[in-house]
Amino acid sequence: MNTATPVLSMRGIGKSFTGVRALDDVSLDCQAGEVHAICGENGAGKSTLMKVLGGVYRPDEGEILLGGRPVAFRHPAEARRAGISIIHQELSLLPERSVADNIFLGLEPTRGGLLDRAAMQGGARKLLERVGTRVHPDALVKSLSIAEQQLVEIAKALALDAQIIVMDEPTAALDERDAGRLLELVATLRREGAAILYISHRMAELKAIADRITVLKDGKLVATRPAAALTPAMIVRLMVGRDLADFFPPPGDPTKLGPAVLSAQGAGNAVLAEIALELRAGEIVGVAGLEGSGKGALGRALFGDEPFTRGRMTIDGRDGLIASPRTAIAAGIGFLSDDRKKEGIAPQQSLRDNVLMTLRAFAQRLLPPGSGAMARAAADRQLTEVDVRAAGFAQEIRELSGGNQQKVVIGRWLARDPKVLIFLEPTRGIDVAAKAAIYQLMRHVAERGRAILMISSDLPEIIGVSDRILVMHEGRIAGELKRGASEEDVMHLALGTGQAEAAA
Amino acid sequence: MSAGADIATARPARDVPVAPLLFAGSLALYIATALATGQHAYLTGEGFVGLTQRMVALGIVALGQTLTILVGSIDLSVANLISVSAVLASFIMKGEPAMIVPAVLAVLALSAAVGLVNGLIIARLDVNPLIATLGVGLILQGLLSASFSNFAGSVPAAFQAFAYGRIGPLPWSVLLLFVLAFAIWLMLTRTRFGAHLYATGGNRDGARLAGLRTERVMIGAHVLCSLMAGLTGLYLASRLRAGAPWVGRDGVYDLESIAVVVIGGTLLAGGRGGVWGTLAGVFLFATLDAVFNMTGIDAFPKQVLRGAIVILAVAVYAVRSKGHVA
Numbered sequence: 001m002n003t004a005t006p007v008l009s010m011r012g013i014g015k016s017f018t019g020v021r022a023l024d025d026v027s028l029d030c031q032a033g034e035v036h037a038i039c040g041e042n043g044a045g046k047s048t049l050m051k052v053l054g055g056v057y058r059p060d061e062g063e064i065l066l067g068g069r070p071v072a073f074r075h076p077a078e079a080r081r082a083g084i085s086i087i088h089q090e091l092s093l094l095p096e097r098s099v100a101d102n103i104f105l106g107l108e109p110t111r112g113g114l115l116d117r118a119a120m121q122g123g124a125r126k127l128l129e130r131v132g133t134r135v136h137p138d139a140l141v142k143s144l145s146i147a148e149q150q151l152v153e154i155a156k157a158l159a160l161d162a163q164i165i166v167m168d169e170p171t172a173a174l175d176e177r178d179a180g181r182l183l184e185l186v187a188t189l190r191r192e193g194a195a196i197l198y199i200s201h202r203m204a205e206l207k208a209i210a211d212r213i214t215v216l217k218d219g220k221l222v223a224t225r226p227a228a229a230l231t232p233a234m235i236v237r238l239m240v241g242r243d244l245a246d247f248f249p250p251p252g253d254p255t256k257l258g259p260a261v262l263s264a265q266g267a268g269n270a271v272l273a274e275i276a277l278e279l280r281a282g283e284i285v286g287v288a289g290l291e292g293s294g295k296g297a298l299g300r301a302l303f304g305d306e307p308f309t310r311g312r313m314t315i316d317g318r319d320g321l322i323a324s325p326r327t328a329i330a331a332g333i334g335f336l337s338d339d340r341k342k343e344g345i346a347p348q349q350s351l352r353d354n355v356l357m358t359l360r361a362f363a364q365r366l367l368p369p370g371s372g373a374m375a376r377a378a379a380d381r382q383l384t385e386v387d388v389r390a391a392g393f394a395q396e397i398r399e400l401s402g403g404n405q406q407k408v409v410i411g412r413w414l415a416r417d418p419k420v421l422i423f424l425e426p427t428r429g430i431d432v433a434a435k436a437a438i439y440q441l442m443r444h445v446a447e448r449g450r451a452i453l454m455i456s457s458d459l460p461e462i463i464g465v466s467d468r469i470l471v472m473h474e475g476r477i478a479g480e481l482k483r484g485a486s487e488e489d490v491m492h493l494a495l496g497t498g499q500a501e502a503a504a
Numbered sequence: 505m506s507a508g509a510d511i512a513t514a515r516p517a518r519d520v521p522v523a524p525l526l527f528a529g530s531l532a533l534y535i536a537t538a539l540a541t542g543q544h545a546y547l548t549g550e551g552f553v554g555l556t557q558r559m560v561a562l563g564i565v566a567l568g569q570t571l572t573i574l575v576g577s578i579d580l581s582v583a584n585l586i587s588v589s590a591v592l593a594s595f596i597m598k599g600e601p602a603m604i605v606p607a608v609l610a611v612l613a614l615s616a617a618v619g620l621v622n623g624l625i626i627a628r629l630d631v632n633p634l635i636a637t638l639g640v641g642l643i644l645q646g647l648l649s650a651s652f653s654n655f656a657g658s659v660p661a662a663f664q665a666f667a668y669g670r671i672g673p674l675p676w677s678v679l680l681l682f683v684l685a686f687a688i689w690l691m692l693t694r695t696r697f698g699a700h701l702y703a704t705g706g707n708r709d710g711a712r713l714a715g716l717r718t719e720r721v722m723i724g725a726h727v728l729c730s731l732m733a734g735l736t737g738l739y740l741a742s743r744l745r746a747g748a749p750w751v752g753r754d755g756v757y758d759l760e761s762i763a764v765v766v767i768g769g770t771l772l773a774g775g776r777g778g779v780w781g782t783l784a785g786v787f788l789f790a791t792l793d794a795v796f797n798m799t800g801i802d803a804f805p806k807q808v809l810r811g812a813i814v815i816l817a818v819a820v821y822a823v824r825s826k827g828h829v830a
Binding site (some may be wrong): 303305325326329330333335337342343344345346347349355356357358360361362363364365366368377 | 525676694696697698699700702703705707709710712713714715716717771773775776794
């Protein structure tokens with residue numbers, strides 16, 4: 001570490017919200033050409049710290065120094081003008097505007113008072129090249145994949161010529177290949193002298209990219225260490241304050257597998273072809289694949305959200321393609337969406353209302369107080385079973401962390417106890433402790449004789465949790481791997497460069 | 505998973521009992537004004553009955569509007585449907601007591617059909633509810649204006665009992681309003697449809713993936729809302745003794761019904777709220793009417809005040825619901 005004045009220095013930052021201490025005496029700095037990673041559980045204060053830096057919140061205590069000079073931002077625009085660019089976890093692009101419009105949003109070049117379209121086009125093209133994407137500047141943002149949008153978001157940061165770039169879980173929505181590209185880009189930016197604050201939950205990424213790592217917990221700084229001095233286990237221990245010995249649950253017992261509860265032969269639709277699979281009671285089957293491989297579409301097809309249009313399906317001994325989510329649920333399938341906000345929770349309703357939603361969907365017409373679908377007791381039992389941490393079960397679900405929200409949605413399904421559960425990205429954007437809890441919960445459900453299809457972009461999770469792994473490539477199941485397969489095995493199949501192993 | 509690992513988020517003071525507070529505040533304003541202006545007639549039993557009677561027309565349509573807003577939709581066609589219902593009722597009745605039942609049935613059937621059309625356009629064609637119901641409302645008004653330009657027919661004396669008749673000291677119409685409110689409250693809290701209404705309004709995609717038939721819920725809410733508008737039309741025909749094609753528009757029932765629902769604490773986005781808040785909002789508007797009558801101030805400041813109250817209510821709810829998100 002050199003001793004030059006850091007580009008960015010935050011000193012003793014404190015911030016409270018209505019009595020809750022979100023940040024308490026947090027100090028960190030970042031040099032030019034350094035990647036400083038910040039990790040911590042959800043609610044540890046990472047996002048609040050970044051919002052203080054970005055001018056969204058004003059700190060109650062402490063100061064921010066840029067190149068040694070104290071600054072106080074009253075508005076995000078001031079932080080941007082000072083050369084701080086924040087790439088938020090949730091993309092902030094305008095879907096109906098073009099890529100170039102988005103990149104130059106708020107910085108539109110003008111000539112004679114009019115928008116200089118040519119300059120925007122040319123500038124956007126250069127920036128897009130720099131981030132390594134072939135997206136056209138005139139393309140509408142809504143037509144891009146999530147990965148491409150993430151790159152446009154970074155190009156937008158570069159347009160600002162920011163010296164300080166903050167990335168808040170930039171790879172959360174990306175698959176392994178796109179995440180790898182993004183990390184290369186981060187390395188390039190570092191070489192060019194940017195100071196980068198990088199928030200992530202992914203251990204492999206932290207090892208690959210970070211120079212220093214700061215761990216936050218409950219709004220306080222736990223430690224700042226050189227990345228080389230930390231192992232993933234040490235980071236996790238610092239984050240949760242103890243060991244996570246059983247991060248992944250033990251595998252299922254292959255001798256205790258029950259009969260097939262769901263199977264498909266030659267099934268397909270607009271994006272899927274020749275899908276053949278069988279799920280047996282008691283197993284967790286992982287589905288891996290790159291973005292666009294059809295792994296999400298597979299889950300939605302089995303659940304009838306975007307149904308199969310050909311082929312055969314058998315559920316619990318009965319034949320027939322599923323035409324809608326409702327028929328899927330009636331047949332004994334449950335489904336966890338990968339978009340918790342849009343397709344999962346009713347944000348402004350209570351935990352109880354959220355956990356009872358599916359029971360109520362199939363309840364009798366009149367709901368006497370105390371009946372199954374209305375009873376507090378039943379809701380509370382379910383919420384306790386999935387170990388939701390909340391101030392109270394009447395609390396609005398939007399106030400909870402992502403992990404606890406996810407537990408509520410899982411509880412919604414467990415309340416109905418379907419034979420088959422389809423989980424899409426079950427731990428996306430969730431902190432480590434909640435991840436471990438969800439894995440344990442999944443194994444527990446499988447042991448009760450239910451089958452789980454876990455569709456995920458998180459390779460360590462696929463490998464650590466699944467009893468066997470299906471890998472998808474271009475709308476087909478490219479192969480099946482047994483438990484114990486390596487990340488490379490999965491990637492070979494996912495990229496279409498490997499050979500399919502014989503099914504077990 | 506130690507219990508100490510999570511930070512308890514402080515709950516913003518959100519569970520303020522909106523309905524009783526609004527009700528008590530309005531009542532206090534009413535009594536204070538009556539005392540200050542020395543118009544003690546307003547404080548007799550008859551005075552209070554008059555106050556509740558001011559609630560009926562807006563109250564019934566606002567109950568319906570509560571349902572569409574709860575489900576995450578909205579209905580801008582109610583004012584025009586009220587006009588159509590009032591005119592249709594008095595046109596069919598033509599002063600004949602024998603035609604009361606057919607007229608009422610025709611109005612309710614037409615209202616249900618309008619609600620069905622609204623619901624189908626919104627749920628099946630995925631048209632924005634503002635646009636869909638605005639369009640349907642314009643169509644209704646256009647058809648009505650093409651056929652009638654003045655009072656049409658009349659209602660027989662027997663039907664006027666709906667607005668003017670009493671059971672003991674209590675007008676039938678006020679009783680009807682409270683019976684409807686109670687029935688809808690029961691439906692919202694004790695039936696599957698009620699639970700589905702909240703769930704669909706809370707997150708339409710999420711509810712569908714949880715197994716709800718959200719289209720039916722959406723359509724059901726609109727049918728009920730239009731039926732309420734039809735009832736309001738019948739009530740107005742009874743009170744005015746004939747239907748006129750401008751009764752709905754003049755009452756601004758579309759915007760006012762939305763305003764009282766929002767004042768009553770129902771989220772404009774759907775998923776949260778209920779009938780008692782709406783009734784309290786209606787009571788507040790009725791009180792303002794009475795207060796302006798007592799003080800003899802003309803109608804324009806009243807509109808300004810109503811506007812200010814709507815904005816204030818929404819602002820207060822917005823500030824209160826801004827929970828801290830770490």
